[in-house]
Amino acid sequence: xxxxxxxxxxxxxxxxxxxxxxxxxxxxxxxxxxxxxxxxxxxxxxxxxxxxxxxxxxxxxxxxxxxxxxxxxxxxxxxxxxxxxxxxxxxxxxxxxxxxxxxxxxxxxxxxxxxxxxxxxxxxxxxxxxxxxxxxxxxxxxxxxxxxxxxxxxxxxxxxxxxxxxxxxxxxxxxxxxxxxxx
Amino acid sequence: xxxxxxxxxxxxxxxxxxxxxxxxxxxxxxxxxxxxxxxxxxxxxxxxxxxxxxxxxxxxxxxxxxxxxxxxxxxxxxxxxxxxxxxxxxxxxxxxxxxxxxxxxxxxxxxxxxxxxxxxxxxxxxxxxxxxxxxxxxxxxxxxxxxxxxxxxxxxxxxxxxxxxxxxxxxxxxxxxxxxxxx
Numbered sequence: 001x002x003x004x005x006x007x008x009x010x011x012x013x014x015x016x017x018x019x020x021x022x023x024x025x026x027x028x029x030x031x032x033x034x035x036x037x038x039x040x041x042x043x044x045x046x047x048x049x050x051x052x053x054x055x056x057x058x059x060x061x062x063x064x065x066x067x068x069x070x071x072x073x074x075x076x077x078x079x080x081x082x083x084x085x086x087x088x089x090x091x092x093x094x095x096x097x098x099x100x101x102x103x104x105x106x107x108x109x110x111x112x113x114x115x116x117x118x119x120x121x122x123x124x125x126x127x128x129x130x131x132x133x134x135x136x137x138x139x140x141x142x143x144x145x146x147x148x149x150x151x152x153x154x155x156x157x158x159x160x161x162x163x164x165x166x167x168x169x170x171x172x173x174x175x176x177x178x179x180x181x182x183x
Numbered sequence: 184x185x186x187x188x189x190x191x192x193x194x195x196x197x198x199x200x201x202x203x204x205x206x207x208x209x210x211x212x213x214x215x216x217x218x219x220x221x222x223x224x225x226x227x228x229x230x231x232x233x234x235x236x237x238x239x240x241x242x243x244x245x246x247x248x249x250x251x252x253x254x255x256x257x258x259x260x261x262x263x264x265x266x267x268x269x270x271x272x273x274x275x276x277x278x279x280x281x282x283x284x285x286x287x288x289x290x291x292x293x294x295x296x297x298x299x300x301x302x303x304x305x306x307x308x309x310x311x312x313x314x315x316x317x318x319x320x321x322x323x324x325x326x327x328x329x330x331x332x333x334x335x336x337x338x339x340x341x342x343x344x345x346x347x348x349x350x351x352x353x354x355x356x357x358x359x360x361x362x363x364x365x366x
Contacts, residue, residue: 051283066276070282085272090268092268
């Protein structure tokens with residue numbers, strides 16, 4: 001299965017109204033605090049890798065995970081290796097990484113509110129120091145990728161937004177472009 | 184609190200008999216598989232650090248932890264910084280370390296059977312490729328360290344062993360000295 005997604009800047013007040021009118025179901029709301037690390041041996045921005053500690057809080061409970069994302073496998077597939085393990089203590093993991101010579105380069109903090117709308121997941125993100133965004137997402141097998149992208153585009157339009165405004169840059173990259181203060 | 188411990192080579196059959204006769208209580212039995220890693224940037228044997236993934240199996244359930252041990256703090260205290268977090272998936276952690284340039288240098292595998300004997304913990308270790316050992320351990324505050332060491336020595340003698348045979352080398356170092364095959 002492939003993830004097909006589109007991200008845009010959007011005001012949330014209008015989106016909330018439209019989602020309610022369309023009968024979308026609210027799935028959940030979480031806050032995510034993602035700290036990205038750089039290695040002592042190489043520059044992950046250059047090698048297209050990422051090492052992240054995520055602290056996700058849901059209903060007052062925080063769960064920490066360590067994620068490694070490898071470089072893109074092939075030019076066209078947009079597939080990358082991703083490996084993840086839960087941690088009992090994200091702060092300890094951070095301090096172990098510090099001791100091993102890794103450095104925290106950026107922290108992305110956001111509140112996510114997720115809705116389900118006719119087979120699509122609509123995520124309203126409020127990202128600290130960046131603003132408000134919406135992400136529309138679905139899953140598809142390889143042969144249905146084109147149809148899935150069109151479906152995502154139609155959902156974007158049905159929410160009063162223009163697919164041409166799609167942002168392909170990650171929050172992490174947007175913060176770095178903005179010259180965001182390093183952690 | 185400080186740990187006061189003494190480790191010796193010992194046959195377990197005789198120790199089992201003596202422990203039973205002395206009324207020792209069996210606490211538990213676990214297997215531990217410890218994989219030690221070396222960093223891409225430095226030689227932990229030289230810097231006196233350690234990075235370890237432990238997989239501990241108890242009653243059929245395996246728990247994985249990542250542990251970082253820093254160098255000794257001061258020459259005399261024998262105290263080192265130790266930081267540990269549980270992992271939901273030890274194999275994923277191992278493969279993330281691989282991707283980050285760390286290499287597994289040695290694996291120490293042992294079966295531990297622990298007994299409680301008059302305030303002391305008596306651990307019978309069967310270490311793969313090294314043999315059988317016993318560790319006698321107690322905890323003490325700083326002012327009681329001498330008395331605690333004497334108590335540990337007396338317990339060693341009461342089990343029919345000679346405190347002069349104490350081994351101060353870790354299982355990891357013993358395996359490396361033996362030219363144990365690297366993982």
